[in-house]
Amino acid sequence: MSVLESIPHAIADGPRERRLGLRWWLLLGAxxxxxxxxxxVSAGLIxxxxxxxxxxxxxxxVVLLAALPGWxxxxxxxxxxxxxxxxxxxxLPTAGVVLMIAAASAWVARRSKxxxxxxxxxxxxTMGLGHxxxxxxxxxxxxxxxxxxxxxxxxxxxxxxxxAATAGVANRCGLIYLVWERVGAQVWxxxxxxxxxxxxxxxxxxxxxxxxxxxxxxxxVAAMSRAGDEGDAIGTSLLSLLYVPNGVLAxxxxxxxxxxxxxxxxxxxxxxxxxxxxxxxxxxLAVLPSHAGVGWSAVAMALPLxxxxxxxxxxxxxxxxxxxxxxxxxxxxxxxxxxxxVLAFAAGGELGGGPLSPVTLRPFALAAVTLCWVALPAxxxxxxxxxxxxxxxxxxxxxxxxxGTATDHSADAPGAGDEQPDDGTTDGGSADGGAADGAATxxxxxxxxxxxxxxxxxxxxxxxxxxPHAREPLASGPTRRxxxxxxxxxxxxxxxxxxxxxxxxxxxxxGDADAAGDAGTARDAAETRRTDPxxxxxxxxxxxxxxxxxxxxxx
Numbered sequence: 001m002s003v004l005e006s007i008p009h010a011i012a013d014g015p016r017e018r019r020l021g022l023r024w025w026l027l028l029g030a031x032x033x034x035x036x037x038x039x040x041v042s043a044g045l046i047x048x049x050x051x052x053x054x055x056x057x058x059x060x061x062v063v064l065l066a067a068l069p070g071w072x073x074x075x076x077x078x079x080x081x082x083x084x085x086x087x088x089x090x091x092l093p094t095a096g097v098v099l100m101i102a103a104a105s106a107w108v109a110r111r112s113k114x115x116x117x118x119x120x121x122x123x124x125x126t127m128g129l130g131h132x133x134x135x136x137x138x139x140x141x142x143x144x145x146x147x148x149x150x151x152x153x154x155x156x157x158x159x160x161x162x163x164a165a166t167a168g169v170a171n172r173c174g175l176i177y178l179v180w181e182r183v184g185a186q187v188w189x190x191x192x193x194x195x196x197x198x199x200x201x202x203x204x205x206x207x208x209x210x211x212x213x214x215x216x217x218x219x220x221v222a223a224m225s226r227a228g229d230e231g232d233a234i235g236t237s238l239l240s241l242l243y244v245p246n247g248v249l250a251x252x253x254x255x256x257x258x259x260x261x262x263x264x265x266x267x268x269x270x271x272x273x274x275x276x277x278x279x280x281x282x283x284x285l286a287v288l289p290s291h292a293g294v295g296w297s298a299v300a301m302a303l304p305l306x307x308x309x310x311x312x313x314x315x316x317x318x319x320x321x322x323x324x325x326x327x328x329x330x331x332x333x334x335x336x337x338x339x340x341x342v343l344a345f346a347a348g349g350e351l352g353g354g355p356l357s358p359v360t361l362r363p364f365a366l367a368a369v370t371l372c373w374v375a376l377p378a379x380x381x382x383x384x385x386x387x388x389x390x391x392x393x394x395x396x397x398x399x400x401x402x403x404g405t406a407t408d409h410s411a412d413a414p415g416a417g418d419e420q421p422d423d424g425t426t427d428g429g430s431a432d433g434g435a436a437d438g439a440a441t442x443x444x445x446x447x448x449x450x451x452x453x454x455x456x457x458x459x460x461x462x463x464x465x466x467x468p469h470a471r472e473p474l475a476s477g478p479t480r481r482x483x484x485x486x487x488x489x490x491x492x493x494x495x496x497x498x499x500x501x502x503x504x505x506x507x508x509x510x511g512d513a514d515a516a517g518d519a520g521t522a523r524d525a526a527e528t529r530r531t532d533p534x535x536x537x538x539x540x541x542x543x544x545x546x547x548x549x550x551x552x553x554x555x
Contacts, residue, residue: 006113020322023112029257031130038097042070045093052231068138069146073369075135075157076346082146087349090242091249093348098164101127105168120166120173123322127165132158190328193314197374200310201336204303205252209244214252214285219286226281240284246347253344255303256369257380262288262356269300275552277355295531304373311336312372312381316388325382333375341367 047063050056067080072096078087105127114120135157139148170176180188213220224233250260259268265275267288279285311332318328344363351357 002163015393020185023108026108026111027209030108031127034097034104034127035131035134037100039067039071041075041096043067045242046070049235052234054228054231069142069148072135072138072148072153072157075131075153075160077139077148077156078137078349079154081352082145084352084354085350085357086352088246088351089347089349091245092242094160095245098160099168100165101131101161102168105165109169109172114169114173117174120175123169123434124165127157128162131161163334184232186320186327187331188322189315189318190331191335193311193358194332194339195327196314197307197311197336197467198339200307201252201340201370201374202248204255204307205248207303208251208255209247209287213467216286220283223281223283223286236282237386240282242283247287249340249343249347249361252340252370253366255300256366256373257300257304258362258365258369260359260361261349262359275355279356303368305377305508308374308377309381312378312385315378315382316385318387320388322383325387326379327377329375329382333378336374337367337371340370341474361394366396402516 043063043066046066047058047060050058050063062152073079074091074093076094076480078085078089080086093471106121108123109120112119115125122555135153136150137149139153142148166175183191224236227233227236253260254267254269257269259266261267263275264273265279265288266273266275272289279288298432304456311329315328315332318325339365344361344366348360349358351359
């Protein structure tokens with residue numbers, strides 16, 4: 001039992017099978033949970049609006065039925081309400097749904113131990129197709145006053161879920177590493193800086209919206225007062241809060257110069273065209289400027305320049321020549337322009353077909369202007385200021401010499417030119433150290449022909465030539481016998497005796513076992529065979545005589 005007790009439990013119990021791959025029941029559970037959570041969010045928002053409205057009658061059944069088109073609205077599916085198109089949908093709940101899907105996908109990937117890109121595609125496809133199928137099914141069962149095109153619902157719900165699931169598993173499953181592996185260093189740096197530029201674009205739009213809220217606070221209060229009592233004011237304020245991300249993108253469009261338009265109403269930093277129809281009593285619409293001013297023009301010129309300068313400062317740290325840094329600037333500008341184009345499309349659309357419809361941020365013009373605002377200042381900063389001097393640590397040489405020159409370890413290796421000591425010890429070893437560790441290593445000392453003294457030195461010389469990226473060669477030194485965790489006292493005989501015997505010993509021992517017909521006799525025969533080499537001929541004759549007529553030992 002002492003032998004088994006010395007072996008770790010993981011080895012003694014045998015290898016335990018580990019389940020790899022996607023756990024489908026986890027994926028199905030996470031998908032259903034996200035779908036249900038989105039439906040509950042939609043139902044909660046509708047219930048809050050109905051509960052606070054003045055003339056509305058709260059009915060739970062109506063809330064649950066209205067939550068179905070609300071769920072589609074969370075996934076940016078265009079709706080038609082009593083014949084009026086509505087595709088200007090709030091982006092704040094959509095951002096919440098994206099975060100939920102990404103978190104659920106990351107949780108499934110972590111629990112299923114997914115680590116490769118090929119393991120991520122089933123998860124992404126299942127999450128995307130599940131949401132797309134549910135969206136199409138809801139669009140098919142909806143009745144008046146709501147109507148949704150099933151194909152539109154399938155594509156919009158599937159696209160939102162696919163993008164969110166991809167973002168959730170991109171890091172863990174190596175999708176980011178897959179992109180990094182297939183692009184150059186400058187392109188990869190440009191992609192990273194492009195995400196920084198897109199974040200700076202959103203921050204600049206938020207700053208514009210914040211300034212607009214500060215300057216139009218009295219108008220917002222007046223709009224809430226005209227809405228009715230406290231319940232209606234809460235409803236309009238909640239609706240304005242859900243459209244805050246749309247207002248952030250409108251703020252960037254205003255700062256970039258392209259502006260935005262709501263039907264006949266146009267808002268630009270250098271000129272505005274008011275609408276002939278009064279605006280709805282929505283607090284967020286009070287932020288729109290009624291006329292152009294020098295202050296707005298200064299903000300419009302300062303913020304995009306700041307974004308471009310920030311990108312240029314980040315691109316100065318890209319290694320390589322000036323062309324490499326300008327390539328990173330171009331990639332970053334394209335990423336920022338493409339992200340702005342997608343977000344501007346999502347933020348606009350039809351608003352009931354009235355005088356304030358359509359709501360557009362001019363996506364293509366905004367993307368082109370964003371590209372110029374980011375690329376030109378960033379290229380100027382990168383070109384004029386040059387690269388950032390980064391102090392890189394001096395790489396340590398393989399031998400650790402202070403002058404940084406490579407040292408030929410083959411000349412220092414035992415047997416490479418220096419004569420070995422006669423006592424069989426290697427350099428750096430001592431007789432006392434060998435006695436303290438136990439017996440000396442068999443065959444470790446070099447012979448008179450000058451061969452290497454140990455297998456470790458030979459391996460070190462081979463690796464130093466075969467692996468050019470090795471930081472350090474294997475340290476040369478005396479080899480030591482590995483200590484066994486098995487108790488030698490469990491075995492019979494002298495364990496320190498040499499076991500170097502010829503290949504026929506196993507055959508002779510097995511022959512003795514067959515002749516005796518007992519396992520103990522076979523062990524005694526093997527021990528006698530090992531300790532008395534002079535009995536080889538006699539034992540061979542007895543084995544040949546007791547064989548089954550095969551004529552002697554097999555060749």
